Structures are given as C-alpha cells and as structure tokens.
Amino acid sequence: MIAYFGVLLCSLVVRLQGLEILDPEEVEYIRFQAKVTVGDSVTLNCGSTMPTIFIWAYTKQGTANNVAVAYNYGQGPKIQPPSSGLGQIKVQSNTSALIIEELHRDAEGMYTCQALYDTDEGARITFYLTRLDVEDD
Numbered sequence: 001m002i003a004y005f006g007v008l009l010c011s012l013v014v015r016l017q018g019l020e021i022l023d024p025e026e027v028e029y030i031r032f033q034a035k036v037t038v039g040d041s042v043t044l045n046c047g048s049t050m051p052t053i054f055i056w057a058y059t060k061q062g063t064a065n066n067v068a069v070a071y072n073y074g075q076g077p078k079i080q081p082p083s084s085g086l087g088q089i090k091v092q093s094n095t096s097a098l099i100i101e102e103l104h105r106d107a108e109g110m111y112t113c114q115a116l117y118d119t120d121e122g123a124r125i126t127f128y129l130t131r132l133d134v135e136d137d
Contacts, residue, residue, distance in 0.1 A: 032130040037137045044130045046096035046113035054096045059110040108134040
C-alpha cells in the first residue's frame with residue numbers, strides 16, 4: 001500500500017510540471033480535532049473551497065505509516081480499497097470533504113488532507129490535519 005501511495009505522489013509530480021509554486025517554504029497547516037462514537041458518521045473538511053488536487057491520508061494512532069484513503073487529481077475522487085476498515089468512506093460531491101459513515105473503532109487516528117490550490121499568484125499548498133477520536137457507544 002505504501003508503494004501505491006508513492007506512485008500516487010509521483011504521478012502528482014508529473015501532473016504538476018509547469019505549475020509554479022511561488023514560495024515552497026510557505027505551506028499552511030490547519031489543525032482540527034473531532035470526537036465521534038463507533039457506528040456514527042463524521043465529515044472531515046479539507047478547506048472551504050475545492051482544491052485543484054487533494055490527497056487524503058490516514059495514520060493509525062501509535063504508528064508512523066500513512067495510508068492513502070482518497071484522492072482527486074482533477075478527474076473525480078477515487079477511494080482506496082484499504083480504507084474500508086475505517087467505515088464506509090466517500091468524498092462529498094463537489095468538495096474535498098471526506099465522509100466516514102458507520103465508523104469503525106479502528107478509524108481513530110490522524111487524517112491529513114494535502115490540498116493544492118492553483119491560484120493566479122501561483123500554487124498554494126495547505127495541509128488540513130484532523131485528529132479523530134473514536135469512543136465506544
């Protein structure tokens with residue numbers, strides 16, 4: 001799975017050739033925290049406007065492994081099969097918000113949305129980090 005995530009990132013680099021990032025040192029980090037109960041639903045936001053490209057990743061609590069959950073390279077959102085252990089995953093229509101329904105206990109962890117916005121001033125990168133705590137009912 002990690003190798004597949006690497007392929008996704010490599011293809012992102014290929015698609016971004018010619019896209020100028022004005023100040024690569026200036027990356028914005030926005031942090032959230034959410035607490036939900038097993039079996040419930042949660043919506044994790046990735047900005048208030050739709051990014052040009054986004055990748056959602058999940059890191060299980062106590063590990064350092066990122067697992068790709070969903071992405072959109074401009075051709076519609078794609079959900080990754082290993083994410084099914086977290087609950088029913090989908091990307092909300094016309095947004096980059098990640099929805100997890102019928103949440104599993106194993107969904108607890110850190111969710112990161114890497115969003116790239118292509119603006120008139122150049123590319124802008126924002127990381128949206130959401131710490132998700134899951135409680136038993």
